[in-house]
Amino acid sequence: MLVIRKSQVKVFEQVAAQRFEAGLLDHLRTFFPEQAAALGTAQLGKVVRYGLQRAESRGLRTERGLYLYLALMFMLGSAFDEDPQLAWMPPLQPPAPPPAEEPQPAAPSTEPTEAVPTPAAVPPPEETEPAPPPETPDTRIVPLYEQAMAFLDRTAGPDNEFLRHTLSVLRQPGVFEGLPAAPSFGHRVLLLLQTLAPEKYKALGEGALRALVRSGYEAAKYHGVTTESGMMNYLALAFVLGSGFDRDPLYPWAAAVLTDPALADPAQRGAALRETALKALEKCLPAGSRRAEQSAVALAKPAKSYRRIVEEVPDGFSPPVTPAPPRTADG
Structure with missing residues (x-):
C-alpha cells in the first residue's frame, strides 16, 4: 500500500502551484502582450504573485476563479474590487446568512389542563427540489466577470x-x-x-x-x-x-x-x-487588446483547485489490467 506523508503532499502541491503559475504567466503574455512587454519578466512575475495573494485572500481557489481575477486586475486595475468608482461591482464574498433565532421558552399556563386529542395521521411531506449549492467566491466571480466585460465594452469600446x-x-x-x-x-x-x-x-x-x-x-x-x-x-x-x-x-x-x-x-x-x-x-x-479571446479561454478553465495533485478519474474509466505471467512447470 502506497503511503504519502503530509510533507510529501505539500511538496506536490507546491509543484502544482508552480506549474499553474507558469501557465498563468503564459496566458497573460498571450492575451495582454503590450502590458506584459512593458512590465518585463521580473515585474510580470511580481504582478502574478501579488494577484494570487489578493485572489486567495478573497476566497478564490479554482483555476477559473484565479484566471478571471487576474484578468480583471489587468483590465480594471489591481485594486478593482476596492475602487470607489466601481461601486456597481458586487462583493466576491457571499453575504453571511442571518443569525438563527433562538426559540423562546413558552410561558407557564395558569389554565386547567385538558386531555389532548390524538393527532390525525400527518401525510408525508411532498418531495421538493434539492437546495442549490451554496455560493462561494469562485461561483460569484463568473457573473461578476461577465458584468465587467459588458461594462468595458460600453465604456472602453469593443475595440477600445x-x-x-x-x-x-x-x-x-x-x-x-x-x-x-x-x-x-x-x-x-x-x-x-x-x-x-x-x-x-x-x-x-x-x-x-x-x-x-x-x-x-x-x-x-x-x-x-x-x-x-x-x-x-x-x-x-x-x-x-x-x-x-x-x-x-x-x-x-x-x-x-x-x-x-x-x-x-x-x-x-x-x-x-x-x-x-x-x-x-x-x-x-x-483594457486589453484581446479581451474577447481572453475571456473565452479564461472562462473555460476548470472549476477545480489549482493546487490539486491528483486528477479525477472520469466516469466509466477502468485502469488496464496487466495479465499475470504464465506459470511454469516448476511453479
Whole structure:
C-alpha cells in the first residue's frame, strides 16, 4: 500500500502551484502582450504573485476563479474590487446568512389542563427540489466577470475606441486649462472626466465619480501633488487606470515618480507624473487588446483547485489490467 506523508503532499502541491503559475504567466503574455512587454519578466512575475495573494485572500481557489481575477486586475486595475468608482461591482464574498433565532421558552399556563386529542395521521411531506449549492467566491466571480466585460465594452469600446479617444484628449497640452468655468474645483474635475470619457462618465454616474474625486484628492495631497493641474492629472489617471494606480504593481512607474525625493516640488512632481503616464499609456492601454479571446479561454478553465495533485478519474474509466505471467512447470 502506497503511503504519502503530509510533507510529501505539500511538496506536490507546491509543484502544482508552480506549474499553474507558469501557465498563468503564459496566458497573460498571450492575451495582454503590450502590458506584459512593458512590465518585463521580473515585474510580470511580481504582478502574478501579488494577484494570487489578493485572489486567495478573497476566497478564490479554482483555476477559473484565479484566471478571471487576474484578468480583471489587468483590465480594471489591481485594486478593482476596492475602487470607489466601481461601486456597481458586487462583493466576491457571499453575504453571511442571518443569525438563527433562538426559540423562546413558552410561558407557564395558569389554565386547567385538558386531555389532548390524538393527532390525525400527518401525510408525508411532498418531495421538493434539492437546495442549490451554496455560493462561494469562485461561483460569484463568473457573473461578476461577465458584468465587467459588458461594462468595458460600453465604456472602453469593443475595440477600445473610446479608450483611445480618452488618451488623445488627455494628451492635449491645454486639456486642464481649457475647461469651462465651474463653481468649485470638484465641479471642474467632473467636467474633466466627462470630457475625457463621456461613455464611462454616464455609465458610472456622479455618485461614484464624486467618491472617486474625494479619495483621489486626498491621495494626491498625500503624495505631495498639490497644484491644480497636478491634481487634475492625478484624478484623470485614477479615472482611467483605477483609484489604486499609485501603488499598483501594474504601473510601477507611478510609485517611482511619486516617491522620488528629487521631485519634492509639487509642480515638478505633478509634471513628471503626467509625462511618465503619457509615455506608458502610449505603449499599452489598460483594457486589453484581446479581451474577447481572453475571456473565452479564461472562462473555460476548470472549476477545480489549482493546487490539486491528483486528477479525477472520469466516469466509466477502468485502469488496464496487466495479465499475470504464465506459470511454469516448476511453479
